[in-house]
Amino acid sequence: MSDDNQEVNPSRRRFLQRSLALLPAAAAGSLLTTGNTAQAAQSEGVSAHYVPVFFNNDEWRFLLAAVDRLIPQDELGPGAVSEGVPIFIDKQMELPYGHGQLWYMQPPFADGVPELGYQSSLAPRETYRRGIKAINAWCISEYGKVFAELTHSQQEAVLTQLEKGELNRDGAPGALFFTQLLENTKEGYLADPLHGGNQTLASWKLIGFPGARADYPQVMDNPNRPYPPGPVSISGKRSV
Numbered sequence: 001m002s003d004d005n006q007e008v009n010p011s012r013r014r015f016l017q018r019s020l021a022l023l024p025a026a027a028a029g030s031l032l033t034t035g036n037t038a039q040a041a042q043s044e045g046v047s048a049h050y051v052p053v054f055f056n057n058d059e060w061r062f063l064l065a066a067v068d069r070l071i072p073q074d075e076l077g078p079g080a081v082s083e084g085v086p087i088f089i090d091k092q093m094e095l096p097y098g099h100g101q102l103w104y105m106q107p108p109f110a111d112g113v114p115e116l117g118y119q120s121s122l123a124p125r126e127t128y129r130r131g132i133k134a135i136n137a138w139c140i141s142e143y144g145k146v147f148a149e150l151t152h153s154q155q156e157a158v159l160t161q162l163e164k165g166e167l168n169r170d171g172a173p174g175a176l177f178f179t180q181l182l183e184n185t186k187e188g189y190l191a192d193p194l195h196g197g198n199q200t201l202a203s204w205k206l207i208g209f210p211g212a213r214a215d216y217p218q219v220m221d222n223p224n225r226p227y228p229p230g231p232v233s234i235s236g237k238r239s240v
Contacts, residue, residue, distance in 0.1 A: 088188030
């Protein structure tokens with residue numbers, strides 16, 4: 001992760017390529033202080049009047065800053081904040097998913113390989129609550145500021161440490177929290193706008209995904225060619 005566009009662009013392309021596999025489920029799943037806050041207020045995706053349902057003010061500032069670093073805005077398109085990804089995540093925390101009601105959450109709990117599925121004793125909303133509190137406390141001890149007030153390079157360094165599992169505090173494993181945050185950010189960025197993220201259909205347009213169109217007969221005889229019309233959401237929203 002870097003502010004240098006020459007490094008960001010390949011990262012964004014690799015991210016979208018790796019995330020293509022999520023699209024069918026996401027589409028069908030009818031299912032910052034300073035500059036970061038200003039960007040969110042001016043965007044189409046994050047309304048200045050949106051009031052988080054689950055996250056408190058400190059947690060919301062962290063979320064805005066963190067997803068902005070995971071998928072920043074660049075010449076290829078809007079970033080996670082402007083596409084409403086924080087709203088998507090906030091809404092998910094109040095659904096059965098956020099409460100951990102979609103899978104078995106009874107002991108015993110043990111570390112397992114990814115193929116065995118979710119193994120933590122923490123529901124996603126608990127992972128966020130504990131994780132953000134622990135990270136902000138660590139940032140204050142190291143930098144004298146909470147995560148949202150750090151520079152972009154400092155924020156990226158913290159996220160890198162989390163990804164590597166180097167920040168484990170107060171019962172909040174860093175790698176688990178980073179995985180949760182990254183997965184939800186990708187889901188929100190690629191989801192149907194009905195769920196809060198991908199508000200301008202920017203991610204679908206960038207990778208050529210047609211969305212919830214009724215049929216494709218006019219292009220079935222032209223494989224490996226871009227689909228001419230822009231994407232359409234479940235609600236009928238179209239990209240510009």
